[in-house]
Amino acid sequence: MNKFLTLAFALSFSLGAVAxxxxxxxxxxxxxxxxxxGGRVYLYPSHDIFPPQGQRQDWFCMAxxxxxxxxxxxxxxxxxxxxxxxxxxxxxADGYSMWAPDCVEKQGRYYFYFPNGPKSGRGFAIGVxxxxxxxxxxxxxxxxxxxxxGIDPCALVDRDGKAxxxxxxxxxxxxxxxxxxxxxxxxxxxxxxPHREGQPQMPKMLVGGEEMKGLPEGxxxxxxxxxxxxxxxxxxxxxxxxxxxxxxxxxMSRSPLGPWDFKGLIMQxxxxxxxxxxxxxxxxxxxxxxxxxxxxYSPRDDKRRSVCIDRVSFNTDGTIREVTPTLRGxxxxxxxxxxxxxxxxAVSGPxxxxxxxxxxxxxxxxxxxxxxxxxxxxYDKVDFSGLTDGYLVINVKADANxxxxxxxxxxxxxxxxxxxxxxxxxQGQFRRDNRGKWMSxxxxxxxxxxxxxxxxxxxxxxxxxxxxxxxxxxxxxxxxVAANAAPSQPDERGFIRRWQLREPIPQNIRSNxxxxxTWLREFFADELSKLNPKxxxxxxxxxxxxxxxxxxxxxxxxxxxxxxLFWCQTVIDCPEDIEGVRLAAGSNGASMWWLNDEExxxxxxxxxxxEDDGVSSRLKLKKGRNILRCAVVNGPGLSDxxxxxxxxxxxxxxxxxxx
Ligand code: FUB
Numbered sequence: 001m002n003k004f005l006t007l008a009f010a011l012s013f014s015l016g017a018v019a020x021x022x023x024x025x026x027x028x029x030x031x032x033x034x035x036x037x038g039g040r041v042y043l044y045p046s047h048d049i050f051p052p053q054g055q056r057q058d059w060f061c062m063a064x065x066x067x068x069x070x071x072x073x074x075x076x077x078x079x080x081x082x083x084x085x086x087x088x089x090x091x092x093a094d095g096y097s098m099w100a101p102d103c104v105e106k107q108g109r110y111y112f113y114f115p116n117g118p119k120s121g122r123g124f125a126i127g128v129x130x131x132x133x134x135x136x137x138x139x140x141x142x143x144x145x146x147x148x149x150g151i152d153p154c155a156l157v158d159r160d161g162k163a164x165x166x167x168x169x170x171x172x173x174x175x176x177x178x179x180x181x182x183x184x185x186x187x188x189x190x191x192x193x194p195h196r197e198g199q200p201q202m203p204k205m206l207v208g209g210e211e212m213k214g215l216p217e218g219x220x221x222x223x224x225x226x227x228x229x230x231x232x233x234x235x236x237x238x239x240x241x242x243x244x245x246x247x248x249x250x251x252m253s254r255s256p257l258g259p260w261d262f263k264g265l266i267m268q269x270x271x272x273x274x275x276x277x278x279x280x281x282x283x284x285x286x287x288x289x290x291x292x293x294x295x296x297y298s299p300r301d302d303k304r305r306s307v308c309i310d311r312v313s314f315n316t317d318g319t320i321r322e323v324t325p326t327l328r329g330x331x332x333x334x335x336x337x338x339x340x341x342x343x344x345x346a347v348s349g350p351x352x353x354x355x356x357x358x359x360x361x362x363x364x365x366x367x368x369x370x371x372x373x374x375x376x377x378x379y380d381k382v383d384f385s386g387l388t389d390g391y392l393v394i395n396v397k398a399d400a401n402x403x404x405x406x407x408x409x410x411x412x413x414x415x416x417x418x419x420x421x422x423x424x425x426x427q428g429q430f431r432r433d434n435r436g437k438w439m440s441x442x443x444x445x446x447x448x449x450x451x452x453x454x455x456x457x458x459x460x461x462x463x464x465x466x467x468x469x470x471x472x473x474x475x476x477x478x479x480x481v482a483a484n485a486a487p488s489q490p491d492e493r494g495f496i497r498r499w500q501l502r503e504p505i506p507q508n509i510r511s512n513x514x515x516x517x518t519w520l521r522e523f524f525a526d527e528l529s530k531l532n533p534k535x536x537x538x539x540x541x542x543x544x545x546x547x548x549x550x551x552x553x554x555x556x557x558x559x560x561x562x563x564x565l566f567w568c569q570t571v572i573d574c575p576e577d578i579e580g581v582r583l584a585a586g587s588n589g590a591s592m593w594w595l596n597d598e599e600x601x602x603x604x605x606x607x608x609x610x611e612d613d614g615v616s617s618r619l620k621l622k623k624g625r626n627i628l629r630c631a632v633v634n635g636p637g638l639s640d641x642x643x644x645x646x647x648x649x650x651x652x653x654x655x656x657x658x659x
Contacts (some may be wrong), residue, residue, distance in 0.1 A: 020343030021329035022296050022306030023076060024068060026363055030305035031100030031222065031278040032291040033154070037110070037134040041284055043068040043076070043291065044103045044112070048304045055096055060303050062098040065114060067135050073289070073309060074331035079135035083114060088127060089142045091116035097124065100152040100222055100278055103134065104181075106163060110134050111181045113153035113165065118144065122202065126153045126167060128182050147175070147188040147208025152222045152278070155181075156256060159227070164256050166212070168221035170194070172236055174257045175209025184208035214260035215251055217241075222278040225256070231318045232256050235266060237277050245269045246277045248292060250320055266312065267323050270294055274302040281312060288312045289330060290323050297362040327354075328380060332452055335384045335471040341457050342366035342466075345380040348411065352377060357467060367397070367467040370404070370459035376411040377466075380454040389474045390445040391558055392417035395467040397438050400424065402461035406469065408449050411458050417443045421464055438467060444558030445471065477552045478541035487573065487657035488542060494644035494652025495546040496570055496628070498659075503537045504554045504564035509635030512606035515590040520604050524592045524631055527565060547586075547609060547642035550632060554639075562636055569629040571659040578621040578655070580648045586613035587641040589634030595619055596626055609640050621645065621656065 022029075028048035035042050044067055051061040064084035070076045086093040095117035103112045112129040125144035131137060150169020155177065157163045163177040165184070170193075176185040186208060193202040212223075212234060219239040226233050231252050238249040248267040251260035267290070270277060279292040290312040298304035309330050313321050328345040342354045342365070351371045358364040368377050384390075392406060394417075402421045407413040419441055423434040449455075457466060481488075481498060488498045505527075539557070543549070548568065551561040583600050585593055588609040593601040593616070600616040607613065632639050645653035 020333075020340055021308035021310075021325070021327055022294070023073075023309055023329065024078075024307055025365070026078075027066075028297065028304045029066075029068075029307040030276075030293045031152070032293060032307040033100070033102045033224070033280045034282040034289065034291040034309075035103055035105070035134070035280075036282060036284050037105055039071070040134075041070050041073060041282065042103065042134045043070070043307065044101050045293075045307050046098060046100055049096075050304070051096065058301075058303065060099065061096045063096055065098060065101055065112075067103075069135065072331060073284070074333065082131075082136045082138050083112065083129055083140065085116065088116050088140060090118055090125065090127065090144050092119055099124070102154045104155040104157050104163070105134070106157050106161075106181055108132070109181075110136075110138075111155065112138050113145075113155055115151040115153065115167075116144075123149055124151045124169070125149060126151075126165075130181075141182055145183065147184045147206050148173075149205055149207065154222075154224050154280075156225045156227065156232075158256060162256075164225065165209075166223040166225050166234070167209075168223060168236075171211045172215060172220050172223045172234070173209045174212050174223075174225070174234075176257070210257065212251075212258050212260055214253075214258055214262055216249070216262050219246075220249075224280045226281060227256075228283075228314070229318065230254065233281070233320075234258065234260050235279065235281065237279070240269070243269050245273065245275045248277050248279050248290075252318060263319050265322055266290065266320050267292060267325065270325075272299060274305070276302065276305070288314070292325070294325065332381045332383045333379070335382050335387055335390075336473065338468040338470045339379055339382060339455070340365060340468050341377045341379050342368040343379070344368065344377040345454070346378040348375045348377075351375060365467070367465045369463060369465040370457070371463050373459055373461055374411075376456050376458040378410070378454055378456045381452055382449075382455050383452045384449045384471070385451055387445075387448060387471055387473055390448060390471045391474055391555070392419065392443045392445060392469060392471055393440055394419055394443070394469040395438055395440050396421055397436060397465040397467070398423050398462060399435055400462045402459070402464050404464055404466075405458050405460055407456045407458060408447070409454050409456065411456050413456060414447050414449075416447050416449060416455065417445050418460075419443045421461075442555055442558060442560065474556045475552055476544060477549055477556065478539075478543055481540040481542050483540075487659050489657055490644060490652070490654050491546055492654075493546060494646075494654050495642055496572075496644060496658055497543040497546065497548075498541070499543070499548055499568050499570045500538050500540050501548070501550070501553055502567040503539070503557060504550070504559050504566050505536070506560055507563050507565050507633060507635065509563055509633070512589070512635045512637065514635075515605050515633070517602065517604050520590050520592065520602060520633075523633065527631060531567060547640045550639040550641070562634065562638070564634060564639060566632045566639060567629070568632065568641070569627060572621065572626040572628055572656050573659055574621045574623055574626065574656045577623050578647075578653065580618045581621055581645045581653055582618060583616040583628075583643065584612035584614070584646050585630070585641060585643040586610045587630075587632050587639075588637065589632050589639045591630050591632045591641055593643075594627075594629045596622070597629075606637075609642060611642060612644075612646070615646070621653075625659070 029045040031046040101114040129138035235250040237246040293305040
């Protein structure tokens with residue numbers, strides 16, 4: 001037996017939840033072969049990269065293969081590199097020709113077939129690597145398959161255990177494989193390759209298999225053969241003379257090596273001129289899917305491509321229904337993951353536009369622009385399961401104050417959340433000047449859809465662009481306190497967790513450096529004089545933490561998390577007069593503290609919350625009710641506070657209750 005090379009196992013990592021086209025969003029992927037192994041879909045694509053110096057800059061360039069897998073066609077795991085060019089014993093270490101591959105399983109072993117440029121000679125050979133698991137590690141065979149000269153291998157293991165290989169080279173060829181899956185079963189013939197004008201004559205070579213008969217005239221490559229019922233399908237990229245770029249086409253037969261009966265197209269030419277397409281069809285959980293590629297992330301360079309998936313179906317006579325590519329793709333998107341409306345299922349009309357977020361780094365994705373009141377985008381199959389107390393986070397950009405809604409099913413459907421996009425400071429949410437800037441806004445959910453449904457984003461005012469949106473379950477953080485609730489105690493470290501919080505008052509503060517003693521005194525005095533306990537909503541809450549996370553409170557009740565003034569008060573009931581105590585507080589943002597309407601502490605400057613950060617002078621807590629009040633203000637940044645009383649010896653005070 002020749003020398004084997006065992007390949008290192010690369011680290012796997014998940015790409016996060018993305019259900020839209022393209023499906024792999026951090027690297028170029030092309031020529032997708034999808035296979036189902038052990039109830040999971042495995043994706044074996046080529047890996048387009050930009051050519052290094054010295055390589056032809058306008059040509060395909062691939063140095064390795066990754067394998068990806070998914071259980072739901074939404075979340076893809078990248079298992080890393082399984083074969084790279086410098087590991088192939090017979091291949092050029094710098095050939096950059098690792099074109100379309102395939103992988104099939106037979107008797108518990110996984111056979112990975114891939115083309116590559118041989119060390120000596122021209123053209124392509126096809127190699128095999130074998131593994132015990134679909135994601136490897138793969139062991140490379142020392143030599144390519146004898147008698148196979150070409151690209152784009154595809155293997156078919158039939159129900160009777162016989163296996164076949166198809167490839168592209170002087171037309172589309174097919175041959176039976178031996179049981180070892182590494183050699184052709186039939187005779188090999190020596191031929192003189194046809195001479196191509198302007199090129200040197202290739203030396204004689206061994207050729208196996210036969211050219212597939214019954215296929216249409218014109219350029220063909222990328223065969224993908226499969227069986228469905230008693231029909232064999234040979235599918236392939238095909239160039240129609242009159243159009244000049246690749247379609248996906250197919251032929252059917254009752255036997256694995258034909259002759260074939262040409263049937264027509266699975267997909268038309270790409271409308272943007274992307275020259276190639278390449279594909280596979282796979283049945284998964286009772287549905288059929290077409291994997292193909294398009295140059296979405298690289299619209300001006302069709303040698304850098306990306307894998308897409310759409311559903312495909314069959315007529316009763318076994319013929320394939322033509323597939324129209326979609327942006328939305330397949331798979332269900334979780335409401336709690338980022339949803340990208342630029343990958344829409346439908347739009348109100350052609351005036352809705354999609355543009356890259358960053359043309360210098362297209363992997364940053366796209367945004368959709370709704371140009372006028374009434375325009376909308378629909379995004380189907382969003383799963384709201386488990387979201388019981390949610391709010392919306394949406395990343396938007398606008399040039400003027402506007403409104404949008406997220407609705408269920410259609411543009412007149414039930415409003416799930418309504419967003420007030422304020423960029424100029426007159427409406428509710430943002431007072432800063434955010435014209436033309438991306439902003440993450442939050443909005444309460446006014447309706448919680450059940451299970452999987454479609455969402456529609458409607459523009460209800462001026463033009464607005466949307467990058468992504470996401471629903472979040474409101475964190476608990478606080479438990480509402482009923483009016484007749486029993487008094488609570490300070491926690492075991494003396495921190496007071498029960499507070500009445502007024503809904504936040506948004507502030508136009510760009511920087512916390514303004515929080516000087518003088519500024520804060522004036523600000524708090526002014527705000528205190530305006531404070532009307534009957535105006536604005538007050539919430540009586542018990543915190544799950546020793547500190548009151550005010551920004552979470554804001555978020556939970558659908559207000560902006562940053563740039564707020566918070567009013568907070570609590571009632572302390574003492575069994576007796578307690579002399580010589582000190583108030584010890586920490587706050588993120590500046591804060592001022594009053595005990596029974598007397599100012600007792602000011603925490604100034606741009607500070608973070610630290611326990612006992614500021615300590616008052618000695619105070620008296622009187623027998624009965626004492627009102628402790630604080631105001632916390634912050635510009636950009638989080639807001640929270642923690643507070644307790646310390647006794648004469650500096651120990652936390654706990655002999656009182658909080659009403
Ligand atoms: O990816 C390189 C080549 O482009 C493939 O092998 C062909 O099928 C075409 O997609």
